[in-house]
Amino acid sequence: MTHQLSVSMTDVIVAAKHEKLLSLQDIQNELDASQMQAWQDLVKVLTHEIMNSITPVASLAKTAVDLVADTKHKVGEKPEINSHLDDIASAVTTVARRSEGLMTFVGSYRKLTSLPEPNKISFKISEVFKQVVEIINQHSGLDKTKLSYHVEPSELKMEADRAMLEQILINLVKNAQQATYRIDQPIITLSAGLNRRGNVVIEIADNGSGIDDEIKSKIFIPFFTTKKEGSGVGLALTRQVMNAHGGTVKVTASGTGGALFSLVF
Structure with a gap:
């Protein structure tokens, strides 16, 4: 595994002699933490914008499904109209289901931005x-x-x-x-x-x-x-x-x- 190191050198005098002190510090943890913070910031923006857009879509789709069902009830036995309404209901139901799936999918990423401090x-x-x-x-x-x-x-x-x-x-x-x-x-x-x-x-x-x-x-x-x-x-x-x-x-x-x-x- 590749690690990133910070290298520093200091001149010191020991017993009237000049010596060089070389220090190597593993900074991989700091780099990983910085990278993860950058990803967290990105995820926060993306999940916020996506949820703001998809939430009303999911809500309207569910409302449309209910409206179609109510319309079918009012129309009664009219095969041609009911056939069209069934097609509409199928399409809108698919939109509602996929919207809910997307909200669940996006919600899973919020775990990356809400990790509490470890209780050791x-x-x-x-x-x-x-x-x-x-x-x-x-x-x-x-x-x-x-x-x-x-x-x-x-x-x-x-x-x-x-x-x-x-x-x-x-x-x-x-x-x-x-x-x-x-x-x-x-x-x-x-x-x-x-x-x-x-x-x-x-x-x-x-x-x-x-x-x-x-x-x-x-x-x-x-x-x-x-x-x-x-x-x-x-x-x-x-x-x-x-x-x-x-x-x-x-x-x-x-x-x-x-x-x-x-x-x-």
């Missing part, structure tokens, strides 16, 4: 993993998928917003399910541990087809999706949650050829 508490990571697995099993039915988790050390704790963490883990596991849908023996693994700097690292790995290199840098951008029914919100929200915790999220290839998402706190 201390908890065992294994407890969160267990909860996530139970939720996934209850709502999606893993069938043939092997979903497991591992924490090292087993009693490892972290301080974060537990609800936010659970949500992004659920989203990532669901993405992994979709990525392994056509695999004969799908495997999804949740793991957690400490890196060399003592940071908590949570990883979600699968044995799917992986993510092409050319789109790895785009998947965390709002609106970007490779799914027909996708909204492009899930991974963008994941990055926003990680930024709010002062952490990072990255994607690489897993040891089984699929995707490996790493959350570094």
Whole structure:
């Protein structure tokens, strides 16, 4: 993963000798936060304008459907007129349905602009993993998928917003399910541990087809999706949650050829 560094150099005198002190600072988090803020500002403008335009359309479409139904009742048994009214009702109903769909779609992006401050508490990571697995099993039915988790050390704790963490883990596991849908023996693994700097690292790995290199840098951008029914919100929200915790999220290839998402706190 490419990181942006800030480099500075200072002249110092030690024991009457001139020395140069070189400082390297990782500013990737700051750049990610700045980029996300820019996207948030854009989303606020777009959702505001779209909602202002589509809300009256949806309302008028619903009113038109009711008017057509009332007109049919008043007209009575007149096949030719009723046929035209049925065509009008069908067209207006489609407009109303698509308007509501668009409002729901646009509304999902508002999640990116209304994320609250994390309510950080201390908890065992294994407890969160267990909860996530139970939720996934209850709502999606893993069938043939092997979903497991591992924490090292087993009693490892972290301080974060537990609800936010659970949500992004659920989203990532669901993405992994979709990525392994056509695999004969799908495997999804949740793991957690400490890196060399003592940071908590949570990883979600699968044995799917992986993510092409050319789109790895785009998947965390709002609106970007490779799914027909996708909204492009899930991974963008994941990055926003990680930024709010002062952490990072990255994607690489897993040891089984699929995707490996790493959350570094």
